[in-house]
Amino acid sequence: MAIAAATKPRERMNLAFAANRQFWLLMINLVVIGLIGYFRPEAFLSWTNFKAILTLMSYDLLLAVAMTVVLIVRGLDLSVGSVLALTSVVLAMLLKDGTPVYLALILSLGVALLCGAINSVLIVKVGLLPFLVTLAMMTAARGVATVLTTGQYVSFPYAARWFSKFAREEIRIPIGDMVYGFPNMLLITLAVTGLFGLLLWRWAPMRGFFYLGESPEAAKLSGLKVDRIAISAYVLAAAFVWVAAVLMTSANKIGYANYGIGAELRALAAAVIGGASLSGGAGSVLGTFLGVLLLALIGNGFVLLNGDPNWQQATVGAVLILAVAIDAIRRARGGDA
Structure with a gap:
């Protein structure tokens, strides 16, 4: 395709930069x-x-x-934390009312995908700005979750144990001589993200995300269905939010309207730190993982060193x-190339 030839030098440059970014x-x-x-050393350097x-x-x-998925296609999703909360509340309420677990999981998945679909249609088909649409969804989803629960926890004591x-x-x-316990939520998260990272890297249909983010006009001229690709990115992002909501609801044994407050900032920071570009066309799961790990280490360090939590939030903002700034420099150099 024409787009493949047109983007190969730029793609090689981006891949080289991404590798360098991940190394550093x-x-x-x-x-x-x-x-x-x-x-x-005693508190930090332990398996626990x-x-x-x-x-x-x-x-x-x-x-x-x-967040990385939508950034790749030149989008943005500020509603990830609120959709997580709404999905968790719906799941917990269904379980509390005696809905079979598998049906409750499917229905809560439908809620998450519906939020992603609404975002995508308003952005892709109507042409509204991603910032405004997802900001509205962030407020609406959190509001609905709060109304459904009046701000209270939703437990489900009679659901499947x-x-x-x-x-x-x-x-x-x-x-060796030690036995290490790996929680299911960690293994599931690593398996899901690892599989997606492999598909994003190697599977041809997923490369369409990058082609769209790199140049929507060239992608359209090459025959790619750009609207379908952009919509699928938002829906796929909603599926990841659903997985997070299921794990959080199971781990805490409750649904809660205040889940995910501030999560959109951490998600955006980690994705951009990991190499995703606000102008689209770049991003990787490995880089995002390293960005999330960095923020988690900073948070853990504040706890162990008795740091002020307010400074922790300031640090996340400074890192973002x-x-x-690094992304802006990268784009400037790319434009000169």
Whole structure:
């Protein structure tokens, strides 16, 4: 196709830059690990602490991957945290009312996909700005979740017991003289994101996301169904949000309208830190994982070093500003190439 020939040099440059970005991001993560380990070696350098970091970042990783998908196609989704809350509330309410678990999962998936479909139609077909549409969805989804629950927790004590504990159950693996427990939520998150990362990297239909983000006009001229690709990106992002909502609801045994507050900022920061571009056409699951890990390590360091939580939020904001600045420099250099 014409677009393939037109984008090969630029794609090679982007892939090289992404690899370089991921290398330096890995180095930064190792430096942060070294610094925290130096000041609090006993508390930090333990499997219990590392397991807690990886487990708690599972939700943020799924939301950050969702954000990465829409950023690749020149989109934005500020509603990921609110849709997570709404999906969790609907799932918990269905389980509380005695709905079979599998049916409740399907219906809650429908809610998440509906939110993603509404976002995509308004953005792609109507032509509204992604920022405005997803900001409205963020407010609406959180509002509906709050109205449904009046701001209270929704428990489901009579639901199938396996669902109430499967996310936190562990697969224990002996390594040497030690036995390490890996929570199901962590393994499921890594499996889902890892499989998607492989498809995004190697599967031809997924490459359409990058072609669309790189140049919508060239993608359309080459015969790609750009509207369908953009809509599928938002719907796919909603599916990742649903997985996060299911794991969070199972792990905490409740649905809650305040789940995911501030998650959109962390997801955006992690995705951009990992190499996703606000102008589209770039992003990777590996880079996003490293970005989420960096933010999780910073948060863990604040806890272990008794840092002020307010400064933790400020640090996330500062990291996001730095990542956006790096992205702007990357775009400027790309434009000159």
